[in-house]
Amino acid sequence: VRRLAFLLAGLALIAAGCGKSSGGDSTGRLVVAVDVPVTGSPYVAQTIRNGVQLATDNVNGSGGIRVGSRNYRLAVKLYDNHLSARQAVENMRRALDAGAVAVVTDGTGVDATWQIANRDHVPIDIAYDGGTGLVDAETRPNVFRIAPTNRGIAFRLAEYLIPKKLKVALVSDDSAYGRQGAADVAHAFSGNPESVATKLTVPAGETDLSPQILRLRRSGATALLVWGQPPAIAAVLSAARTIGWNVPVFTPPTGADPFVRQQLADHPAWVDGLTFASGRMTAEVGPAPFLNFQSQYESTYGVDRVGVKNAAGQPVFQPPEFAMYSSDFVHVLVAAITKAGSVEPEKILRALNEVATQGANGDERGFNEHSHEGVVDDDVYFARFKDMVYSPVHDDPLSATLPAIPQTSAG
């Protein structure tokens, strides 16, 4: 009997040590893993990682997270997925071994990683990729996203373009992002085939798209909707403007990627008029909350330089849009841990459906049992470039209510 008592006591001790937290003192440590393409898409990787780090610093600076009688501090662990699903799987295993309570990713490899994480009830947050099918509250209960969805962007682009009576050429590149977007765009325009001039897929790595642009021009297109990675958008703009075709070009958020402007830095006028759809950075409460976040971000990490200058010679900065999303997720996660009153992943995962926090832009961020999307379709706005910086358009009801965010030192 005594041996049995010892055995039970031993089992209890082992069970007590089987938490996701680490550290033997009264302050525990909760790991938030960040799996991003550091070497594949450095801007995206850096902004997501900085957003997570900024939020965890804020949480830790406020005393951490109190769960029962114990205090926890958040720690960030960075993994590089090289834009490779295989590497993302490997990183996920390492992150789980490290006891991560959540994984924030750009979206690379989520189709393969979510099941691995789900076995341990660990939530994954996608902070960049809006791919349809990546997030499904019913079939992928541990996958969440705070970033605009492709479906929402495609729907909003159709809603914006169709009333303009344009003949839109739907162009996509052959990357996974381009293919997924093409499907969403085709669906969004399916009810209005008269608005579509043609559909065309272009090679993602091709720098000279002159033949494809000629085909598009001959199709009678009066607008191009280009859904692809930044190099494809830059190549389309370059080819169109080279032949003097000043056709309006519309894109998803990749149009605002610094890469596009860097590629066209020698011809700033070619960027003028480029209109992209993305999640709005400011809420109805005004720009103050986002500007506060931007100020904190830039004072911690410095500005994200685009690498181009405007006509006045001022360097152009990129507002920390996607950093805001990854930062918001950390705050939602903290709210879930607090609501769960536990660091058990299963309880945290369940609580993520029941909490909401105020996001960095003043909007409410949260998930629910039916939707694991933190950015609703209505929050997609349109912005147009002029002189290497962008500002919201005036011919869309939502965008017209939004202020321009400063992108140069002159504001």
Place this chain on the structure above:
Amino acid sequence: VSLRRGACLGGLAVTVTVTVTVFPAPVPASAAVEQVLLPGPTPYPTPSPPLAAVGVVPTRPLPFTIHARVAERVHAGVGPDGEIVSLRALHRLALTGKGDYLIVIGAPVVDVHAGPGSQSEPGLRIGQILWSGFSPGKKLLVADAELSAGAARFLPLRLHVTRAGGRYSLTVTNATVLSETSYEGKGFPRQLATLLDRTRAQSLAGERLDSAYASVEGRVRQRPARIAAPVAVQGVLRFPSVPTSVRGATLRGRSVSFSAVLGDAGPLSLRVDVRGGGTPRLRLVAEPTKLVRALAPPAASSWAAALRKRPIPSRVLLRTLIDTRMQLVRSDQYQAFLANPDPQGAAKTVYVYESAAAPTPKGSPSAESGSGNGDALVLTLALVGSVLGIGVALVIWAHS
């Protein structure tokens, strides 16, 4: 709802817990005259309807730039004895105005999906339907919500079915009846007649009551009152074969139809007796409605005209005025089974009762699912085996 009368009238200091508010006299001509606030448009006499969530739901007022109108259809599934076995609400929220919205509607909601025509998808949290987005000027949000059957106690009707031999009896009862404390006193007939005409006009036009005051002279006394929302009922019983006789309804072929307003100075229940025909399927549509009979002036086109013809005691006029306004408030209360997030917004609810089979509890294994039962058996055996195995191993180890 507890509202206080803060004045000392005729030596009687009264704290009245009623649906009416009596405010202190705002400088009356005579010291004994009070201006009393009559019932309506709010507060409602009970917290529900509109339904509330089980837990605490954060209050999310709509921004002042956005207004909401609610049109709602509540579907109650009726079991063989008249009990409610399922409850669903189709909640159409028409927003007007430009701006962001974040709407939290508290309700004992089991599941929710976008309904026909919805321009957005609703979210679900425990006890909450969520809407979030931007209204560009107009937006339609339609929630198709499955509600906990426990919310059936807030429906405006109770149904009871009895069967004996070849006889089928359906009793439909107005379930909005409430015992309330009202008050009485001596008013001014001409003013009360004018107020009655105004109340009647608003009732007949289907408008919400506006706030109104009446002057009362002398002592104000409490009195008990029973109020009920007037509910218009239209029903059909469809039998498999032609019934032999019907009482309390009209027989047309194999269908037996009935209609009535339960309340409004009329009976609060109706009964339909049918002989033969088999087991019918019921479809009944109920709507909280206006008062007609209870506000009809005696032998005149208006209360003012009736008063000119012959004197009517002011106590009768005041009692009629207060009671009818309480009934109209109760009727207005049932116009929103799920809440309208805009407190000033209009709401209209239609309640549909239909025969339904008892729902299968969610998650329970299907009777046809042989593999599911097999899995459960395997799992049970595995668990029992594991426990026995561990027990045997422990005993052996403890004796080693």
